[in-house]
Amino acid sequence: MGRFGYLVLWILISLFSVGAAVSGEKVALVIGNSRYEHVSQLPNAAQDATDIAQTLNRLGFRVLYGTDLSRSEILSLAQQTRKSLAPDDIALFYFAGHAVQIGAENFIIPVDAHGEDADTIKQTSVKLQTILAEMESKADRNIVILDACRNNPFAISAASRSIGGFARGLAKVDAGVGSFIAFSTQPGNIALDGDGRNSPFTTALLKYLPSADDDLHEVMRKVRRSVVEATNSSQIPWENSSLIERIYLGVQPSRPSTIGELPAPSPQPQRIPQPQQFDQTAFPYEVAGLNPNGDGFLALRSGTTSSSQRLLKMPEGTPLQVLGQAGVWFNVRTASGAVGWAHSKWIRFVGVRGSxxxxxxxxxxxxxxxxxxxxxxxxxxxxxxxxxxxxxxxxxxxxxxxxxxxxxxxxxxxxxxxxxxxxxx
Structure with missing residues (x-):
């Protein structure tokens, strides 16, 4: 074989190797719970999830995303994710919020979870292994990232991501071959919610996940170093891995050519910093007229159909800016900076507030x-x-x-x- 033949063979091998790491789709389930009803609230958790969802979307992930979700909503979203997966896909689950270990099992805490004993908390929470099993039943490569506390003492600080627990640290997670599980802190420690917009762990993730040069293990090494420096070694991210190939989340998957009309891209939520002081005059609309016997919220969606991805839930009285209109759908911005589409039937003009x-x-x-x-x-x-x-x-x-x-x-x-x-x- 001549020099040119070796060059062609090397290029083909390289392309095959890269393709093996990014073949199939990349699908993410992202959840952030801040507004808990029965335990301490976490101001940054929903913001962490929003920013992670945006980052993964830019990296080519198809993102199913929600904030401040109940138990039934979390289970429903997990089932939706499972149905959308195929064996060649990379499946990723990110959760920011409270978590607890009960016995030998880990549970993520929905906003409506409650109870003063282990059995009640189990019944009102979601077993982490349930979500992982949903993913592993369909996809061969699975990533779980938990920005949640791994230490669960009964007496806790309001700024920590833990609730009264029954064991120190989260239990070992049994995962099949091809899975990667990252924790925001080491066993027996707490994960900080953070003083800025994001937690220290998610701040580092947002910085390093987009790297096209680093595989997942190298990304986590950099995340760990960053968190250790930011917290003066009080928080050390941890991971368990059974991956058998390198995964580069920052590599955009190749897409086959498409013949025909391409659908217009749905607008994605924009990250807009929360203003220091809420300017009421800038939000002359609000969510109003919801059915008192319904689910109690208006969905902010990524597009102008009821099947578009739900970005967040807006309760009665949520102040809004209207940025545009497409038929019966309004393009709106919330006071927290989220931008999306909502059905105008439940949006009312209330005038310039206070002016x-x-x-x-x-x-x-x-x-x-x-x-x-x-x-x-x-x-x-x-x-x-x-x-x-x-x-x-x-x-x-x-x-x-x-x-x-x-x-x-x-x-x-x-x-x-x-x-x-x-x-x-």
Whole structure:
């Protein structure tokens, strides 16, 4: 074989080796729980999950993501993840929040978990091994990353990621060949929530995960070094691995060519730092009108369909900015900086908060017409077209025939009466 033949053979072997590490899809389940109902809250956990989800999305992962989830929601999302996996995929599970060891088993804590004894906490929590088993049943390469406490004393600091536990440290996790499990701290220690936006562990992950030059083991070595330095050696990340090949999460998987029309990419949540002081005047809309017998939240989604990925849950009264509109869907920003799409049926204009001592003709006009805009009315006046987008509106449907709910019609009548009282019309 000549020199050129050896060169071609070397290139083919190299391409095959890289392909083996990144073949299939990369699928991630990301959960961050901050707003616990019965144990201490963790301000950074949901933010950690949001930032990890964004980073993994940029690295080519298909991300299933949620924050402040109940037990049933966690189990449902885990099942969704399992159904979407194939043997050649890389599956990743990231969790930020409270965790506890009971007996020889580890449990991640949903926001609605409760109980003062082991049996009750088991029944209201989610066994870590259950999620790992869901992943291993479908994918050959599995990664679990836990930014959760590994020490569970009964008396704890409000800033630590542990609740009253029954053993020191999390139990050993039995994982099959091809699995990698990373803990944010060593056995018998606590994982800090952090003073900034992210925990020390997640801060390091966000820095090193995108590296295309480092495999997963090298990434974790760098993460460990960074956390040790940031915490003065009080927190030392730990991992168990049974991987038999190198995995490079920062390597973008090759995609086959596609013939035909490509769908428009769904907007992803943007990381926007939380303002030091909440500016109420910047959020003239809010979540309102939710069914009191329903699930109690409006979903912020990645796209303009009910099947789009849910980014987070917005309870009644959540203040919002409306950035744009596509039919009956509003592109909104929350006060925490998350950006996505939400159905306009449960979004109300409430005016500029705190800036108007009394109603004005302009605010009443805007509020009344916002109701028609979110239900698809096509505005004909220059003022209406300039203020509201006609994109996706119901062409040819008059204002009287726009399908408003009974509550919306009552609100329109109230606004019209106020406009007449102020001699606006």
């Amino acid at each position: 108007l001592p009394q109603e004005s003709c302009d605010s009443l006009w805007y509020e009344r017409n916002a109701i028609f805009a979110r239900n698809g009315y096509c505005f004909r006046s220059a003022r209406g077209r300039q203020t509201f987008s006609n994109a996706g509106c119901r062409v040819g449907v008059s204002a009287g025939n726009i399908p408003l709910s009974a509550a919306e019609r009552r609100e329109v009548a109230r606004l019209v009466a106020r406009e007449k009282a102020l001699h606006c019309r």
